Amino acid sequence: MKGKFCETPEEALDGLLVPGMTIMSGGFGLVGNPETLIDAIARDGVSRLTIISNNCGATGFGLWRLLANSQIERMISSYIGDNALFEQRVLDGALALELNPQGTLAERIRAGGAGIPAFYTRTGVGTVVAEGKPHEEIDGVTYVRERWLRADLAIIKACRADPEGNLVFRKTARNFNPDMATAARITVVEAEELVPAGALDPDHIHTPGIFVDRIVKATINERRVENRTTRAREAVA
Amino acid sequence: MKGKFCETPEEALDGLLVPGMTIMSGGFGLVGNPETLIDAIARDGVSRLTIISNNCGATGFGLWRLLANSQIERMISSYIGDNALFEQRVLDGALALELNPQGTLAERIRAGGAGIPAFYTRTGVGTVVAEGKPHEEIDGVTYVRERWLRADLAIIKACRADPEGNLVFRKTARNFNPDMATAARITVVEAEELVPAGALDPDHIHTPGIFVDRIVKATINERRVENRTTRAREAVA
Amino acid sequence: MSRGWDRDAMAARAARELRDGDYVNLGIGIPTLVANHIPAGMRVTLQSENGMLGMGPFPYDDEVDPDLVNAGKQTITALPSSSFFSSSASFAMIRGGHIDLAILGAMEVSADGDIANWSVPGKMMKGIGGAMDLVSGVRRVVAVMDHVGKSGQPKLVARCSLPLTGRNVVDIVITNLGVFACGKRGEGMRLVECAPGVSIAELRETTAAPFLEAVS
Amino acid sequence: MSRGWDRDAMAARAARELRDGDYVNLGIGIPTLVANHIPAGMRVTLQSENGMLGMGPFPYDDEVDPDLVNAGKQTITALPSSSFFSSSASFAMIRGGHIDLAILGAMEVSADGDIANWSVPGKMMKGIGGAMDLVSGVRRVVAVMDHVGKSGQPKLVARCSLPLTGRNVVDIVITNLGVFACGKRGEGMRLVECAPGVSIAELRETTAAPFLEAVS
Numbered sequence: 001m002k003g004k005f006c007e008t009p010e011e012a013l014d015g016l017l018v019p020g021m022t023i024m025s026g027g028f029g030l031v032g033n034p035e036t037l038i039d040a041i042a043r044d045g046v047s048r049l050t051i052i053s054n055n056c057g058a059t060g061f062g063l064w065r066l067l068a069n070s071q072i073e074r075m076i077s078s079y080i081g082d083n084a085l086f087e088q089r090v091l092d093g094a095l096a097l098e099l100n101p102q103g104t105l106a107e108r109i110r111a112g113g114a115g116i117p118a119f120y121t122r123t124g125v126g127t128v129v130a131e132g133k134p135h136e137e138i139d140g141v142t143y144v145r146e147r148w149l150r151a152d153l154a155i156i157k158a159c160r161a162d163p164e165g166n167l168v169f170r171k172t173a174r175n176f177n178p179d180m181a182t183a184a185r186i187t188v189v190e191a192e193e194l195v196p197a198g199a200l201d202p203d204h205i206h207t208p209g210i211f212v213d214r215i216v217k218a219t220i221n222e223r224r225v226e227n228r229t230t231r232a233r234e235a236v237a
Numbered sequence: 238m239k240g241k242f243c244e245t246p247e248e249a250l251d252g253l254l255v256p257g258m259t260i261m262s263g264g265f266g267l268v269g270n271p272e273t274l275i276d277a278i279a280r281d282g283v284s285r286l287t288i289i290s291n292n293c294g295a296t297g298f299g300l301w302r303l304l305a306n307s308q309i310e311r312m313i314s315s316y317i318g319d320n321a322l323f324e325q326r327v328l329d330g331a332l333a334l335e336l337n338p339q340g341t342l343a344e345r346i347r348a349g350g351a352g353i354p355a356f357y358t359r360t361g362v363g364t365v366v367a368e369g370k371p372h373e374e375i376d377g378v379t380y381v382r383e384r385w386l387r388a389d390l391a392i393i394k395a396c397r398a399d400p401e402g403n404l405v406f407r408k409t410a411r412n413f414n415p416d417m418a419t420a421a422r423i424t425v426v427e428a429e430e431l432v433p434a435g436a437l438d439p440d441h442i443h444t445p446g447i448f449v450d451r452i453v454k455a456t457i458n459e460r461r462v463e464n465r466t467t468r469a470r471e472a473v474a
Numbered sequence: 475m476s477r478g479w480d481r482d483a484m485a486a487r488a489a490r491e492l493r494d495g496d497y498v499n500l501g502i503g504i505p506t507l508v509a510n511h512i513p514a515g516m517r518v519t520l521q522s523e524n525g526m527l528g529m530g531p532f533p534y535d536d537e538v539d540p541d542l543v544n545a546g547k548q549t550i551t552a553l554p555s556s557s558f559f560s561s562s563a564s565f566a567m568i569r570g571g572h573i574d575l576a577i578l579g580a581m582e583v584s585a586d587g588d589i590a591n592w593s594v595p596g597k598m599m600k601g602i603g604g605a606m607d608l609v610s611g612v613r614r615v616v617a618v619m620d621h622v623g624k625s626g627q628p629k630l631v632a633r634c635s636l637p638l639t640g641r642n643v644v645d646i647v648i649t650n651l652g653v654f655a656c657g658k659r660g661e662g663m664r665l666v667e668c669a670p671g672v673s674i675a676e677l678r679e680t681t682a683a684p685f686l687e688a689v690s
Numbered sequence: 691m692s693r694g695w696d697r698d699a700m701a702a703r704a705a706r707e708l709r710d711g712d713y714v715n716l717g718i719g720i721p722t723l724v725a726n727h728i729p730a731g732m733r734v735t736l737q738s739e740n741g742m743l744g745m746g747p748f749p750y751d752d753e754v755d756p757d758l759v760n761a762g763k764q765t766i767t768a769l770p771s772s773s774f775f776s777s778s779a780s781f782a783m784i785r786g787g788h789i790d791l792a793i794l795g796a797m798e799v800s801a802d803g804d805i806a807n808w809s810v811p812g813k814m815m816k817g818i819g820g821a822m823d824l825v826s827g828v829r830r831v832v833a834v835m836d837h838v839g840k841s842g843q844p845k846l847v848a849r850c851s852l853p854l855t856g857r858n859v860v861d862i863v864i865t866n867l868g869v870f871a872c873g874k875r876g877e878g879m880r881l882v883e884c885a886p887g888v889s890i891a892e893l894r895e896t897t898a899a900p901f902l903e904a905v906s
Contacts, residue, residue, distance in 0.1 A: 028524045028561070029547040031540065054561070055601075079601030087598040099599070102523065103565025103607030107351070110562035114344070115785030115827055117375040119356040122610040123569060126588075126641030129606065138354040138384075147375075164735075164744070164771040170440060171552070173541040175525050176561045182786060198770030203407060204441040205773040206560075208743045210713050210735070210788050223540035229548035231532045265740045265777070266763040268756065291777070316817030324814040336815070339739065340781025340823030347778035352569035352611055359826040360785060363804075363857030366822065401519075401528070401555035408774050409740050410757040416778045419570060435554030442557040443776075445527045447497050447519070447572050460756035466764035468748045 003163025004215050005194055009040035012188050012216040016153055017046040020073075024109065024154040024180040025053040025063060032173030033062045034157040035220040036190045041155075042069055050074040052109070052151055054102060054176055056086055061224050070094070076149065078102035101129060104146055106179055112150040113182025113211075120145050154184035157218065158207070161191035162198075165212030166205045174206065181211045190218040240400025241452050242431055246277035249425050249453040253390055254283040257310075261346065261391040261417040262290040262300055269410030270299045271394040272457040273427045278392075279306055287311040289346070289388055291339060291413055293323055298461050307331070313386065315339035338366060341383055343416055349387040350419025350448075357382055391421035394455065395444070398428035399435075402449030403442045411443065418448040427455040477671040478650040484618055486511045487667075488577050488648050491616050492518050499523065499568070499608055501578035502546040504618045508577055519555070521573055523604040525564045528556035545604060568604070569611040576612035578605065580619040580647070582634040585663035585683035587644040587656035589617055590636035602639075609640035621649035621680055628682035630654065630663075652677055654685060662686055693887040694866040700834055702727045703883075704793050704864050707832050708734050715739060715784070715824055717794035718762040720834045724793055735771070737789055739820040741780045744772035761820060784820070785827040792828035794821065796835040796863070798850040801879035801899035803860040803872035805833055806852035818855075825856035837865035837896055844898035846870065846879075868893055870901060878902055 006012040023041075027033035038057075042065045049072050056075055057064030066072050067085055074096040080086050089095035100108070101123045111119055120143035124130045130144040137143075156177045159170035167189060169177055181187045189212050243249040260278075264270035275294075279302045286309050293312055294301030303309050304322055311333040317323050326332035337345070338360045348356055357380035361367045367381040374380075393414045396407035404426060406414055418424045426449050479487060481504050489511035492498065499521045500508055509531075512518045520529040522544040529544060530551035538549045559567075567573065582590040589609055593599040609615050619629055630647060642658045646666070653667040663685040668674065674687060695703060697720050705727035708714065715737045716724055725747075728734050736745040738760040745760060746767035754765045775783075783789065798806040805825055809815040825831050839845055846863060858874045862882070869883040879901040884890065890903060 029543060031524075031543050031547075077601065079603040081600050090598070099602050101602050101606035102561070102604040103569055103611070106561035106565050107353070107569075110782075111356070113786045113788075114782035115787060116344070116356050116358060117378070117380060118373070119348070119353050121353060121569060123607045125610070127606060127638045129602070136355070141354070143354055162771070166771070166773055168440070169558075171539065171541040171558050172522070172524050172526055172543055174440075174558055174560055178560045179562045182782065182788070201441075202744075202768055202772040203405070203411075203774050204438075205775075208773040208775060208783070209771065210737070210743055210783060225538065225540050225543075225549060226547040227543070227549070228538060229532045229550075230535045230538060233534045266759060268740075268759050268763075314817065316819040318816050327814070336818050338818050338822035339777070339820040340785055340827070343777035343781050344785075347566075350570045350572075351566035352571060358785060360823045362826070364822060364854045366818070399555070403555070403557050406774075408755065408757040408768070409738070409742055409759055411774055411776055412741050413777045415776045419566065419572070439528075439552055439556040440558050442559075445557040445559060445567070446555065447521070447527055447567060462754065462756050462759075462765060463763040464759070464765070465754060466748045466766075467751045467754060470750050 004165045004212060005163055006214050006216045009036050009216050012214045013037065013040055016186055017041065017044050019046055020048045021152040022050040022052065024151040024184055025051060026156045026175065026177035026180050027062065028054050028172065028175035030058055030061060030224045030226045032157050032175050032177055034155040034190050035062065035222060036216065036218045037155040037188060038062055038065060039220055042066055045069065045071065047071050048073045050076070052076045052149055054078050054105065056080060056083060058083065058226060061222065076100060078105045106176060108146055108149040109176065109179045109183045111148040113179065117148050118145050149183060151184040152186070154180040154187040156181050156187060156189045158189050158191040160193045160195050160200065161189055161215045162195050162200050164197060165209030165215060166200050167191070167207035167212065168200055168204065169206050178207045181207045186213045187211055188213060189215045191215060192218050192221060241402045241449060242400055243451050243453045246273050246453050249451045250274065250277055253423055254278065254281050256283055257285045258389040259287040259289065261388040261421055262288060263393045263412065263414035263417050264299065265291050265409065265412035267295060267298060267461045267463045269394050269412050269414055271392040271427050272299065272459060273453065273455045274392040274425060275299055275302060276457055279303055282306065282308065284308050285310045287313070289313040289386055291315050291342065293317060293320060295320065295463060298459065313337060315342045343413060345383055345386040346413065346416045346420045348385040350416065354385050355382050386420060388421040389423070391417040391424040393418050393424060393426045395426050395428040397430045397432050397437065398426055398452045399432050399437050401434060402446030402452060403437050404428070404444035404449065405437055405441065406443050415444045418444045423450045424448055425450060426452045428452060429455050429458060478669040482507060484648055484650060487653065488616055488618055491575060491646060492516065496574040497521055497572065499573050499576045499612060503579045505577040505579060506546065521567065523564050523568060525559050525561060526556065528553045565607050568607050571611060571613055573612045575614045575616065576608045577616045577618060578608060580617040582629050582631055582636050583617050583619065583644050583647045583656065584631055584634050585657060585685065586660060587642045587658040588634050589639045589644050590634045591639050593637045605639050609643040615644050616646045616648060617644045618648045621651040628680055630681045630683060632683040651680065694885040698723060700864055700866060703869065704832055704834055707791060707862060708732065712790040713737055713788065715789050715792045715828060719795045721793040721795060722762065737783065739780050739784060741775050741777060742772060744769045781823050784823050787827060787829055789828045791830045791832065792824045793832045793834060794824060796833040798845050798847055798852050799833050799835065799860050799863045799872065800847055800850050801873060801901065802876060803858045803874040804850050805855045805860050806850045807855050809853045811853070821855050825859040831860050832862045832864060833860045834864045837867040844896055846897045846899060848899040867896065
């Protein structure tokens, strides 16, 4: 079963953490976050990080911990939400923030993995996010040109992984994870379940192993719920 | 089970075939071709078609039949192979051919579906396919700008389809099919198997139903093998 | 006062913009309530931009799945027709014009369809999320908001004062006082419907942009 | 004559360019034979640009599956490590620089790494296929071809006469007479190795471009 499997998060990240590096971190809100690897990065203490992630965790959870640890210098995100610590760091000038439309962020990452240095989109035209970027009228519509995003390291949370690095995600925990897995020089995955070769249906692999360098079993799976919303069960008549 | 399911190929294509239209047709070589729908288009006889497809069938098979029927005016492809009829039509001036690198063709179609009117790629720079197209140096590398491709109709071959239009493909019969399903105004699918709602695992759907308008059961599944290559079974010792 | 629409009535009015077979994205707040007003028998499929098509209702308490949330991070359920996909695939769907309708909250909308709904200068911004992609990519955009702000200032204006989410993108604005069709191509804003008990004169007073009275 | 390499020996020589863990795309013809020369115990994963990673050997006669072919349309098999994907995903993998090595046939290669392998003027072209994407996107490109053409004309040249597949893209050229490293950044072509029984003088005679004699 060895293949790309590592024994510990430290082994999975060995030699990869360098001050000033750029890290992509999968997840949307608190769903599909590589909690085990984030914890290891917090323990390592590597600083001056640029983090590319849709959000920045929540109090005590996920990337928020790296923020609390003053490890993050710059964030490229789409949504921060209510994050008092984040706000304070931005106001203090200790944290640079680049906000992207969520779809532009996803496509820039996909472009980074696909060898496409720039593409045109209508998203953001006429708004602050398009300021200073090249514009082009194509077939009578104005588009803005956006650049690819790439990283030194991507940290990814998967549901299942085989020794080849083939990954399967679960429900909306997929989100940015498969895109980011393609866009970094090195991709390290934590998976809830490590399965033997041949256990995954080759027609249903979300991330082919070529995009994955190292895998470790996820040992932190808090999977915190941000906004628990339920309905009452109807009384049986 | 009704949903987007139609009874016959004629019903699935009803009102959609117009002379001069552009049709995307899935498939790579003879694998994953919408044979049932191509047959219906041949019987309809609609003419002056622009066809976007990686290949153009083979003698007696697939899109070759529309070529033999003089229904095709223009092809956008990446590879023709040994196709004497195709060659003759091009030499006669009866058929216009636009050759694309296969990856550029795939990405142009994906861009058509994703609302990206243009993107940059290194593929083709310095060759005839880049001539006359805008070039740009980005971070010291020269790229060529390619445009999206869209169609009036996409015809798609799937393995399984549910009434919602969710599709699953099989092995290398997937190829251009899911990309093309996103890039046409109307997408018509033939599937080897029609399954009830809930039969497909929502984590493993290749094409979400939003991209599919009509579905018919594939009744022609010749699945011809172009290049049968085998190895001898070792003698039992 | 019973004049105009309450939140639920605004959602009900927004639901009247739905067509059978529509694929729809609902924003946070009042737009989320629209799901409760989909007419029986009408097939409407809800997209969630974090990577899901075919959103079901909120879960029962014992059904909650931390891996299954909508774009508002609320726990939800799946349906037999559901599918999941990546963020890039989700926004390819949105940007590519495959979603028929987006119903979104707004802070300001202009007569020609500009919308501002993500940032207030001087306040810490929460972020952009999928709003810019939705207003630029979805075929038809419906904005839902109160007709005037807390201090009484008009929110339906000639020109937005807040940072824009998109320019010339809103088709219909539904407020607690009425329904307007924006003039995305410079054709002028048009009053479509007054809420119960609301006069055109009152709308003129509380709207900081001219509109045509083409009420049906 | 036993001078130089035959087709199989060229494939064996090309296989020496493989590194453990490599993801590799093999073209049609001699490159396909490289799969037979992967050293035992070396982990090499073969990509097929029609949408597969982890190609297995050709099938036994009773295993043939019409839905399972490589880019040369040959029937193949899958492995326990295999995965299938769409054409756009496959070429994202190629264009994005994720494939370590491509071994491709060629008609002409120039000293600075230009390659022509898709079209001969005056002959009907078969098409481009994935060749342009591969030479532009793959990290390391190895071209395999006869040293001279049927009429004796050099194929390793100062400047290609045939329509190009890519410019400054080939790293290594393996012919039946020797191995050369191209000068992609204008640093000049370099002789790496002579095939058995082939002299440098002979290579000078049959090569239409200057090269450095940095034979190890």
